[in-house]
Amino acid sequence: MPLLDPLPAPALVQALSAFLREDDATRVELSHVLHKEVAGSLVACASLGEMMRHELAHEADSTSLGKLLASLDSTVRQTLQLVRDMTEAQFPPVLKAFGLHVALQQLVRSIGDGFAGSVVLNLNGEEPSFDLASRLNLFRLIQALLKHCIRYANTTWVEVNCRAAKDKLEITVDHDGGDSIWREVEAAADLAVIQARCVLLGSRMQIMPAGPGGSSRVSLLVVPAAQRPGT
Numbered sequence: 001m002p003l004l005d006p007l008p009a010p011a012l013v014q015a016l017s018a019f020l021r022e023d024d025a026t027r028v029e030l031s032h033v034l035h036k037e038v039a040g041s042l043v044a045c046a047s048l049g050e051m052m053r054h055e056l057a058h059e060a061d062s063t064s065l066g067k068l069l070a071s072l073d074s075t076v077r078q079t080l081q082l083v084r085d086m087t088e089a090q091f092p093p094v095l096k097a098f099g100l101h102v103a104l105q106q107l108v109r110s111i112g113d114g115f116a117g118s119v120v121l122n123l124n125g126e127e128p129s130f131d132l133a134s135r136l137n138l139f140r141l142i143q144a145l146l147k148h149c150i151r152y153a154n155t156t157w158v159e160v161n162c163r164a165a166k167d168k169l170e171i172t173v174d175h176d177g178g179d180s181i182w183r184e185v186e187a188a189a190d191l192a193v194i195q196a197r198c199v200l201l202g203s204r205m206q207i208m209p210a211g212p213g214g215s216s217r218v219s220l221l222v223v224p225a226a227q228r229p230g231t
Contacts (some may be wrong), residue, residue, distance in 0.1 A: 006082065018189035033086060041079035048072040080195060095135055100127050103139055111146050117156040119146065125164035128224045138222060141197040142171065145218060148190055149175045173218040182207050182218070 007046065011230050052068045087093060095103045101123050130138065149158045155177035163170040177199040182191065201222050208217040 002137075014189055019193055030086065030090075033082065037039075037082050038079060038114070041082065044075050045072060045079070048075065072142070075151075091136055095139055096132060100130070100135055100139060101162070101164075104142060107139070107143055107146070108160070111143075111150065115150045117150070117158070119150070119156055120157070120159040122159070122161045123164075124162065126166075126171055127162075127164040128167060128222075129226070130224050134225065137197055137200050138169075139222075141194060141201070142173075143196050144190065144197070145173050148181065148187065148194070149173065149177055150179045152181045154179070155180060167223065169222045171220045171222065174215055175218075176215050178214065179207065179209055179216050182216075 024187070024210070029048045048068055048071055052065060053102060054067055054073070056066065061070065083084060085091075092103050092106070104121055104123070108121040109121050146160070149155050155175055158173065158175045161170075161172045161174075181187070198220065203220055203222050205218055
């Protein structure tokens with residue numbers, strides 16, 4: 001069965017508004033860090049460089065130059081760390097360097113640290129070759145699914161299974177939160193974004209109703225664009 005019935009126009013507008021609000025907030029935060037932290041640190045580096053040139057022109061002693069050099073080195077290192085943190089927030093470097101599997105391992109660890117229940121990840125096979133944009137989209141999709149599952153008090157465990165082959169990736173998310181967490185009116189905006197990410201991947205998510213044990217399953221089949229018919 002499909003994840004959700006088609007959303008009515010007001011719900012779509014609400015979903016788009018929530019997405020734009022989050023996007024704007026991200027841009028404001030990024031701009032603030034770039035202007036105040038990164039640009040400010042670079043100005044400090046330039047000032048320290050000028051001070052060092054001035055000291056050299058006046059034959060300063062090595063102690064004075066050593067202090068300035070230490071300050072310059074510290075400021076450069078702090079600036080580099082800021083840039084790394086910003087880069088990771090936009091596109092986790094591990095996604096490019098080591099692929100989706102390693103990125104998901106990090107994601108599950110970070111999500112599990114703030115969840116009272118248990119989050120388990122099982123990985124099988126070598127992941128297909130995704131372009132970087134699709135890899136990021138898939139990572140954000142799984143991140144959104146996990147966060148959606150654990151935000152409900154009745155969820156005590158979540159298990160993610162990724163079965164990879166050369167030409168496809170099968171993903172299932174099992175949880176004990178019940179079916180209703182996928183149909184809550186308050187969650188319409190989040191679920192619309194999840195659906196949109198599925199569309200970008202050329203896929204469609206399905207949900208299997210809760211069985212006798214109370215667990216539900218969300219399944220997703222993703223095929224790299226290069227492997228899809230007609231591409």
